Amino acid sequence: MFNEFKTFIARGNVMDLAVGVIVGGAFGLIVNSLVNDIIMPIVGAFGGLDFSNYFLPLSSKVTATTLAAAREQGPVIAYGNFISVILNFLILAWVIFLMVKAVNTMRESLEKKPETKAEAAPPPADIQLLTEIRDLLKTRAS
Template identity: 60%
Template sequence: MLKEFREFAMKGNVVDLAIGVIIGAAFGAIVTSIVGDIFMPVVGAIFGGLDFSNYFLPLASNVTATSLAAAREQGAVLAYGHFLTVVINFLIIAWILFMVVKGINRLHRKQADAPPPPAPPTKEEVLLGEIRDILARKA
């Protein structure tokens, strides 16, 4: 059973999937930073200090906090600002992945459109060429 598991785990697809998941997690962290540290502050500056991350609706009557973290400690809240930030993260990730896939498809198309290299001459063609050259010298 251990041998079968090792064979399964070492198949190319499983290793490729593991690498993809690790790179995807790192890519997600990068996009989260881009959205939280670059994109959302610019959006906030354009819309007069708008900060989605602390927008929430209290669901419990005892919630009096003004920040989302403090409100969550006091009771149930509907954190729609955080949800909007996650949606923006998703849209940016989807757009970047779309552009990557589009670029890869373009490269594959260029490779498919390129003419194949000429085939090397067959033995018969080489022999006929030698016969032609010999006949041309004798003539």
């Protein structure tokens, strides 16, 4: 049983999956940082929109103006946070799409090899001779 497990783990696709998960996790951190630290501040600067403190109180006890303080006072529906998460997802998906598209374009350009038309080499002398004999026999038979 141990040998079967060792064979299973040593398969290429299992190792590829493990590497993919690790690299994917690191890539996710890079893309999250790109979205949160670079793109969202630019969007916020131009749009001036900050949805993080938009909430709907579910109790009359909630009188706070910030989400953190409102959560301490009672139950709230934090729809602003939900909107922020959706926007982050859409921006993240767009950035990943652009990155994958760029990589695919680069890969296609590297894989394209200029097609050189090689001129057909002349047939060997014996084939040329046989072809001439065939053509002569055709003309005599006609």
